[in-house]
Amino acid sequence: MRGIVRNNIFTIGLVLASLVLVGCGGSEPVGKREPVYPVSGTVTYKGQPVADADVTFLCQEKNMSSFARTDAKGKFKLTSYASFDGAPSGKQTITVSKLASAKSTTKEVDLNDPTYDPLKLVEDAKAPPPKNSIPEKYADAKTTDLFATVTADSQTPEVNLILQD
Numbered sequence: 001m002r003g004i005v006r007n008n009i010f011t012i013g014l015v016l017a018s019l020v021l022v023g024c025g026g027s028e029p030v031g032k033r034e035p036v037y038p039v040s041g042t043v044t045y046k047g048q049p050v051a052d053a054d055v056t057f058l059c060q061e062k063n064m065s066s067f068a069r070t071d072a073k074g075k076f077k078l079t080s081y082a083s084f085d086g087a088p089s090g091k092q093t094i095t096v097s098k099l100a101s102a103k104s105t106t107k108e109v110d111l112n113d114p115t116y117d118p119l120k121l122v123e124d125a126k127a128p129p130p131k132n133s134i135p136e137k138y139a140d141a142k143t144t145d146l147f148a149t150v151t152a153d154s155q156t157p158e159v160n161l162i163l164q165d
Contacts, residue, residue, distance in 0.1 A: 037151070040077045042070075042075050049075075053076075055070065058094075059088050059091070066080045087150045090149070093144060094159075095139055096134065099130040
């Protein structure tokens with residue numbers, strides 16, 4: 001009887017250990033990833049650097065996107081898999097957006113006030129959606145006029161994105 005219990009415990013332990021080891025693998029082997037190449041650049045609007053803008057490179061050929069956020073000087077470095085690793089080679093459609101943060105409309109409320117109405121408070125707290133502080137055309141892949149080509153054979157030069165009204 002003891003031998004059967006030990007055998008069952010050993011079998012269950014072996015199955016659990018196998019499941020743990022199988023579950024520890026990554027979702028996609030690194031060798032099967034599309035290669036990426038470093039891409040950096042600057043975003044300016046009306047001659048000034050655009051800080052905190054979201055930059056997206058869309059590679060239709062490879063069905064991949066690369067992302068970045070500009071720093072205080074409008075500079076960015078693209079990320080695909082790991083921080084600042086770059087973008088895949090090919091033609092890129094570029095979108096840029098910078099949402100202006102909405103101002104808070106929260107007011108202090110006295111819960112003991114006889115005129116207190118929680119539904120009114122919720123209605124007052126509804127803020128308008130944030131607006132893009134640069135022209136909307138740059139935020140949509142269908143309307144943007146920003147394009148670049150990332151090449152695999154050499155370093156892609158710095159991409160300077162000059163936004164205009």
